[in-house]
Amino acid sequence: MAKSTLAYTALCPFSHWATCTVDKDALTRVAARIQSVADTDSERGLRWAQDRILRATAFETGAVENLYDEGATYTVAMEHPGWEEELERSGDGAAQHFADQLAAYFQVREWAETPLERPLAEVDIRDLHTIATKSQEIHPVRTQFGTQDHRFISGAYKTELNAVLERDGNIHHYAPPNQVPQEMEELLRTCRSEEFINAHPVLKCAYVHWVIAHIHPFADGNGRVARAFSSMPLLESYGVPFVVYASKKRRYLQALEAADNHHHQEMVDYVAERLESVLSYLAELLESARTAEQADASLTQIQNLLAFQQDRLETREEAANRVHKGLEKLLREEAAERLGAQSIQSEVDQKGYAYRPIFGISGGGSYSQVGTNDIRLRLSVNAVSEHRSDTGVAVGYATKESSNAVVIISGDSTPDLSFRLEDCSPELSMEAELRLRNFAIKFTYAAAHKLQGELQGILKEHGRLPTVISEGEA
Structure with a gap:
């Protein structure tokens, strides 16, 4: 039974949000990291990476609203072979709903990147709603007779x-229908104000999202429109949207409820955390x-050389063990997929280690290694049957509660990778799986590069180095 009914309250002015703070230094650091590796001319350069994230965002925004099952984000985002079939298996109409969300985000990105002939108006937000809900024909409505499906009108x-x-237990009412136009116009007036224009993009995103969610101007699709439209300042300044993963929906809703209770900083912090992570x-x-x-060059050289919560909260160690097992599985998959065609045999197992002080990263805290073994990726080739090239990686977990990063992965010749506890427990989040797979790919390529150098030396020692390979290419 509901405790009380909360009437709709008018929008608070943006000045109440403008006093919130944003950790600009953290965003500047990660932006500089992007700038150092971005290549606009490469086939897989900055635009390619931004498109992967936009596709992941479009899929997850539908999963947040239960339009289809989550789980296909990586395949759909990367457009791996068979992604269309996996998308279809995510639920009835999943392909159409995903296409709608992707079109909506492309529209917002176009607004963010293209000089507009006029300021955005109410009709633009309604048009965005039309795009995002194009395939939706009905929406559920709670009545005295229970939940019923009503005809849905986009836009x-x-x-x-x-x-x-x-x-x-409280019933929170959104804006009455007769107040929606004036409240939406107030939002757009705010967006045109000098105070808003000069504000940090994180503040703009947090405020716009909260306003649309607070008004709830449409019968359905409000969350989808709020997440897409509020992404505009982030797309304009950072090239990425506001991403909410379905598996972490509860934290997102907590931040929105806090903003409803005038704790605006919590919503701002949430948006900033999501932006830094993305x-x-x-x-x-x-x-x-x-x-x-x-x-690719190393693989070519190798080919030339060879001629081819309600549950019990888990401990940090348990969460790290999950990451350890997940990484071992991904390394096995990636090594087989990426090196097998090159006639390179791969084996993933565990080996004892001589303790290496790899877990004393900045941010504080002591770290313990999972178990007593590294994960070992062993590569070999038939042409040099006695040689085995071993590359190791270890997984550790924080032993102090104050540490921000609770699970750390450190491998030979690869940068450390860290996760928060919420990304690893009670299961690996979609974001953690995406990052873990990327680490496995980089680690596999590093092992292949190591094997290339070792084979070069062995064949040279035997006087069997192919003439097509010069000493300077080692």
């Missing part, structure tokens, strides 16, 4: 009251693409 403001039952993933995509391009 039109709501004609009936809507409300939501919050987690604390920018980090963008940098990792670019680094992975660059590593892949560089590794």
Whole structure:
């Protein structure tokens, strides 16, 4: 039973949000990292990476609203072979709903990147709603007779009251239909104000998202429109949208509820955290693409050489074990897929280690290694049957509660990778899986490069170095 009914409250002015703070230094650091690896001329350069993130965002925004099942984000985002079939298996109409969301984000990106002939108006937001809900024909409505499906009209403001039952039992009412046009116009007036224009993009994103969610101007599709439209300042300044993963929806809703209760800083902090995380993933995509391009040369050299919560909270160690097992599985998959065609045998197992002090990263805290073994990727070739090239990677976890990064991965010749506990427990988040797979790809290529150098030396020692390979190419 509901505790109370909360009437709609008018929008608070942007000046109440403008006092919130943003960790600009953290964003500047990751932006500089992107700049250092971005290659606009490469086939897999900055635009390619931004498009991968836009596709992932479009898929996840639909999954947040239960338009289809989550789980196909990586395949769909990377457009791997068979991604269309996997998308279809995500639910009835999944392909159409995903296409709608992707079109909506492309529209917002076009607004962000193209000088507009006029300021954005209400009709533009309604048009965005039309794009995002193009394939939707009905929407559920709670009535005295239970939940019923009503005909849905895209691009039109709501004609009936809507409300939501919050987690604390209160019924929160959104703007009455007759107030929606004036409230939406107030949002757009704010967006044209000098104070808003000069504000940090994170503040703009947080405020715009909260306003649309607070008004709830449409019968359905409000979350999709809020996430897409509020992405505009981030796309304009950073080239990435506001990304919410379905598996972490609860934290997102907590931030929105906090903003409803005038705790605006919590919403701003959430947007800033999401932006920093997405920018980090963008940098990792670019680094992975660059590593892949560089590794192509190594693979060619090898070919020439051979002539071819309600549950119990897990401990940090348990979460790290999950990452350890996941990484071992991904390394096995990536090594088989990327090196098998080159006649390179790969084996992934565990080996004892001489302790290496790899987990004393900045940010504080001591780290313990999972188990007593590294994960070992062993590569070999038939032509040099006695040689085995071993490359190791270790997984560790923080032993102090104050540490921000609770799970750390450190490998030979690859940068460390860190995760928060929420990314690893009670299961690997989609974002963690994406980042873990990228690490596995980079690690596999690093092992292949190491094998190339070792084979070069062995064949040279035997006087069997092919004449097509010069000493300077080692």
